[in-house]
Amino acid sequence: MNLLSCLWLLWRNWPLIAGSLALSVVTALALTAGTPPTYAASISMLVSTSNQEGGTITAYQAALLSQQRMQSYANLLTSRRVIQAIAEGEDVDRLRENVEAEAVPDTVLLRATVTDGDPHRAARLANSLGRAFAELIDKLEHPAQPSEGAKVSVSVVDQAQVPSAPIAPRLSINLALGVLVGLTLIGGAIIVKDQLDTxxxxxxxxxxxxxxxxxxxxxxxxxxxxxxxxxxxxxxxxxxxxxxxxxxxxxxxxxxxxxxxxxxxxxxxxxxxxxxxxxxxxxxxxxxxxxxxxxxxxxxxxxxxxxxxxxxxxxxxxxxxxxxxxxxxxxxxxxxxxxxxxxxxxxxxxxxxxxxxxxxxxxxxxxxxxxxxxxxxxxxxxxxxxxxxxxxxxxxxxxxxxxxxxxxxxxxxxxxxxxxxxxxxxxxxxxxxPDRRGDALGYASRSPVEPGLTVGPL
The missing domain is CATH 3.40.50.300 (P-loop containing nucleotide triphosphate hydrolases)
Structure with missing residues (x-):
C-alpha cells in the first residue's frame, strides 16, 4: 500500500475518523472531569559530613562518604520506619505509595515528593517527612558514645510549599493521549478492514x-x-x-x-x-x-x-x-x-x-x-x-x-x-x-482508450 492509497483510504473513511476523534475528546474530557485532583509537594535535604581532623584529604574522603550513602538514604526515606512517623493514623502502606525519594545525581542532595488530594496536607506531610528523616539519621549516625572520624548529618534546605495547581489530571495531556489512542485504534481498524475487504x-x-x-x-x-x-x-x-x-x-x-x-x-x-x-x-x-x-x-x-x-x-x-x-x-x-x-x-x-x-x-x-x-x-x-x-x-x-x-x-x-x-x-x-466529474463541457477526466488498445475497425 503506497502513500496515495493510504490517503485515499483515509479520505474515504473521514466520517469514521471524525467520529472517532470526537469520541476520544469526549472520553478524555469525561475522564478528566471524573478524576480527583492530585497535588505534589517536594522537600530538598542536604547530606553533609563533619570531621574532627580537617585537611584536604580528609575533606575529600568526607564528601565521598556522603555521596556513597546517597542511594541508601533515598531508599531509607520511603521505609516503613520513616513513613510510620508521619502517618497520622493512616495506613502506612498506602501512604508509602504516595512518597517518592531520589538522590540528585552528582550532588549530596536528597529530594522527597509527597502526593495527596489535599495540597495543604501534601505540604505538611512533606515537611514532617524531612524532620522525621533528619532525626532518624541523627540517631543512626550519632550514637550515645560516638566514635572518632567523619559524622554524617541531614538538614532541610528547601521546605515544602503548598502547591497551587494539581499535577493530575492534566487536560491537555489527556486530550493529546485520547486523540493519539483514538487515531491509532481507528487507523489500525481501517487498515485491517481494508486488507480483509475483498x-x-x-x-x-x-x-x-x-x-x-x-x-x-x-x-x-x-x-x-x-x-x-x-x-x-x-x-x-x-x-x-x-x-x-x-x-x-x-x-x-x-x-x-x-x-x-x-x-x-x-x-x-x-x-x-x-x-x-x-x-x-x-x-x-x-x-x-x-x-x-x-x-x-x-x-x-x-x-x-x-x-x-x-x-x-x-x-x-x-x-x-x-x-x-x-x-x-x-x-x-x-x-x-x-x-x-x-x-x-x-x-x-x-x-x-x-x-x-x-x-x-x-x-x-x-x-x-x-x-x-x-x-x-x-x-x-x-x-x-x-x-x-x-x-x-x-x-x-x-x-x-x-x-x-x-x-x-x-x-x-x-x-x-x-x-x-x-x-x-x-x-x-x-x-x-465514485463519480469523477470532468469540466463544465463534459470532458472525461481520463483517456478514452486504455493502454494496450489499438485503433482498428469493429
Whole structure:
C-alpha cells in the first residue's frame, strides 16, 4: 500500500475518523472531569559530613562518604520506619505509595515528593517527612558514645510549599493521549478492514482480479434512478462520457477477431447489467452501427421496461416456434444507426434449456448476419447457468462488476465458469463507481482508450 492509497483510504473513511476523534475528546474530557485532583509537594535535604581532623584529604574522603550513602538514604526515606512517623493514623502502606525519594545525581542532595488530594496536607506531610528523616539519621549516625572520624548529618534546605495547581489530571495531556489512542485504534481498524475487504472498488483492482482490460468505468449518479437511459439526457454528463468511452474501447479493441455477438453479464444480481447493456446499445447505435439488443434474461427481464417498448411476444416465442424473429423485433429510433430490440417474451419454465438449444445458436447467427453487433443481456453467472450457456455460443463476454459490492472470489469463480465453457472474456466494466466529474463541457477526466488498445475497425 503506497502513500496515495493510504490517503485515499483515509479520505474515504473521514466520517469514521471524525467520529472517532470526537469520541476520544469526549472520553478524555469525561475522564478528566471524573478524576480527583492530585497535588505534589517536594522537600530538598542536604547530606553533609563533619570531621574532627580537617585537611584536604580528609575533606575529600568526607564528601565521598556522603555521596556513597546517597542511594541508601533515598531508599531509607520511603521505609516503613520513616513513613510510620508521619502517618497520622493512616495506613502506612498506602501512604508509602504516595512518597517518592531520589538522590540528585552528582550532588549530596536528597529530594522527597509527597502526593495527596489535599495540597495543604501534601505540604505538611512533606515537611514532617524531612524532620522525621533528619532525626532518624541523627540517631543512626550519632550514637550515645560516638566514635572518632567523619559524622554524617541531614538538614532541610528547601521546605515544602503548598502547591497551587494539581499535577493530575492534566487536560491537555489527556486530550493529546485520547486523540493519539483514538487515531491509532481507528487507523489500525481501517487498515485491517481494508486488507480483509475483498470487494472491488477501483479499475486497477478489477483488472488485477480478471487479468483483462477494464473497458469502462461507469460513475454513479443520483439522477440515473429517474433517467436510467443516457438518451433521455439533454446535456453532457460524466455518465454519458463513460458510456462513450466504453463504446470506443469496445470498438477499437486490440484483438484479432472483433466480437459480433457479445454476452453482457455479472457475477451476482444487482450489479446493473441491464442498464449497461441498454445504454451501450444506444451509444453504439448513435455511432452509426446496426445494433440488435436481445433480452436473454428469461427469469427477470427488464430491457423492455427500460426502453419502454411494452410487453408482447419475444425471444421465448421465437425459440418455441410460435413466432418469427422478424415479427417480434422492435425498432427504436436513434440519431444515426439502427437499434433493434428483441424482448424476452413470456417467462418459460426451462430458461437454460431454451438458451442452450440449437435454435438459439441459429438465432444468434441469423441476428449477427443482419447487423453489426448483437448484445445479449443475461442473468448473473453464479446463481444460474443461463449466461454461461449463451457465452459458449457467442464471440465474447463483457463482465460487469459493481463497485464496492463485487468480490474478488466471485470474480475468480466466474472466470473459472467461463473458462470451462470455452467463453472468451473480452473485458470488464466497473459500474456504480465514485463519480469523477470532468469540466463544465463534459470532458472525461481520463483517456478514452486504455493502454494496450489499438485503433482498428469493429
Amino acid at each position: 470487494t472491488i472498488r477501483t479499475p486497477q483492482a478489477l483488472k488485477q482480479a480478471t487479468a483483462v482490460p477494464v473497458l469502462g468505468e461507469i460513475g454513479y449518479e443520483h439522477s440515473a434512478r429517474r433517467h436510467p437511459l443516457i438518451a433521455e439526457r439533454n446535456s453532457p454528463s460524466s455518465r454519458v462520457e463513460a458510456f462513450n468511452t466504453l463504446r470506443t474501447n469496445l470498438q477499437f479493441m486490440n484483438t484479432e477477431h472483433k466480437p459480433r455477438s457479445l454476452v453482457i453479464t455479472s457475477c451476482l444480481s444487482g450489479e446493473g447489467v441491464s442498464l449497461v447493456c441498454s445504454n451501450l446499445a444506444i451509444v453504439l447505435a448513435e455511432a452509426g452501427l446496426r445494433v440488435t439488443l436481445v433480452d436473454g434474461d428469461l427469469r427477470r427481464p427488464s430491457i423492455a421496461e427500460y426502453l419502454r417498448i411494452g410487453d408482447g411476444p419475444g425471444l421465448t416465442d421465437v425459440l418455441t416456434g410460435r413466432a418469427e424473429v422478424s415479427a417480434v423485433l422492435r425498432q427504436r429510433d436513434v440519431s444515426a444507426g439502427r437499434l433493434s430490440v428483441l424482448p424476452s417474451g413470456p417467462l418459460p419454465a426451462n430458461p437454460s434449456v431454451l438458451l442452450g438449444s440449437q435454435r438459439m445458436r441459429l438465432l444468434i447467427d441469423e441476428l449477427v448476419d443482419a447487423c453489426d453487433i448483437v448484445l445479449i443481456d443475461t442473468p448473473p453467472l453464479l446463481p444460474v447457468t443461463d449466461a454461461a450457456t449463451l457465452a459458449a455460443s457467442c464471440d465474447g463476454v463483457l463482465l460487469v462488476a459493481r463497485c464496492g459490492r463485487s468480490h474478488r472470489q466471485d470474480m475468480a469463480r466466474a472466470l473459472d465458469l467461463l473458462s470451462s465453457v470455452g467463453a472468451h472474456l473480452v473485458g470488464t466494466v466497473l459500474n456504480f463507481a
